[in-house]
Amino acid sequence: AQSVSQHNHHVILSEAASLELGCNYSYGGTVNLFWYVQYPGQHLQLLLKYFSGDPLVKGIKGFEAEFIKSKFSFNLRKPSVQWSDTAEYFCAVSTGGGNKLTFGTGTQLKVEL
Amino acid sequence: DADVTQTPRNRITKTGKRIMLECSQTKGHDRMYWYRQDPGLGLQLIYYSFDVKDINKGEISDGYSVSRQAQAKFSLSLESAIPNQTALYFCATSDSGVRETQYFGPGTRLLVL
Numbered sequence: 001a002q003s004v005s006q007h008n009h010h011v012i013l014s015e016a017a018s019l020e021l022g023c024n025y026s027y028g029g030t031v032n033l034f035w036y037v038q039y040p041g042q043h044l045q046l047l048l049k050y051f052s053g054d055p056l057v058k059g060i061k062g063f064e065a066e067f068i069k070s071k072f073s074f075n076l077r078k079p080s081v082q083w084s085d086t087a088e089y090f091c092a093v094s095t096g097g098g099n100k101l102t103f104g105t106g107t108q109l110k111v112e113l
Numbered sequence: 114d115a116d117v118t119q120t121p122r123n124r125i126t127k128t129g130k131r132i133m134l135e136c137s138q139t140k141g142h143d144r145m146y147w148y149r150q151d152p153g154l155g156l157q158l159i160y161y162s163f164d165v166k167d168i169n170k171g172e173i174s175d176g177y178s179v180s181r182q183a184q185a186k187f188s189l190s191l192e193s194a195i196p197n198q199t200a201l202y203f204c205a206t207s208d209s210g211v212r213e214t215q216y217f218g219p220g221t222r223l224l225v226l
Binding site for chain 1: 148154158215218
């Protein structure tokens with residue numbers, strides 16, 4: 001079974017700082033990759049997704065992620081964070097069999113003014 | 114996402130009580146899922162259903178049961194609630210392809226005393 005690791009559990013940044021959140025998965029076959037965001041008190045929303053093609057994926061709100069197959073990674077990036085990006089970020093993976101998602105444990109991002 | 118609704122949004126119950134959490138969707142999706150979210154653990158899959166007649170256990174199904182009453186409705190029951198079932202519960206839906214995105218409801222916060 002696949003697993004997903006998010007090594008940064010809590011990240012604190014100042015506004016305008018650059019962000020990179022790590023995500024690694026363990027599965028040798030074809031994967032679909034997702035980043036979801038959960039703002040305080042809200043449900044999960046899709047930030048971006050990768051199925052195939054260009055490994056650099058752009059999502060909403062200026063976020064992007066790069067799929068590096070050789071490293072089993074799908075790191076999330078944003079060049080300049082805003083206070084409103086304060087949220088919890090989840091990486092998730094599905095494989096070919098029925099698109100069940102396996103989630104990482106999440107990274108809590110706090111952006112300070 | 115307003116297309117996926119969950120009731121109730123908050124619930125307090127006592128140990129041993131039976132409770133039901135309901136999920137409805139207007140997206141026309143065949144697949145529906147129930148997850149629980151615990152701090153520091155991410156989301157874990159409880160049950161999933163690929164259509165009305167196809168229901169499957171997820172990672173943590175013990176103590177839970179589900180009912181898919183219609184394509185649009187998927188209920189989660191706790192037959193005899195216990196305190197460690199205190200969590201945030203999310204319903205999600207997706208279409209039936211291999212590369213489909215899951216869309217989440219607003220969540221039900223459950224407290225078992």
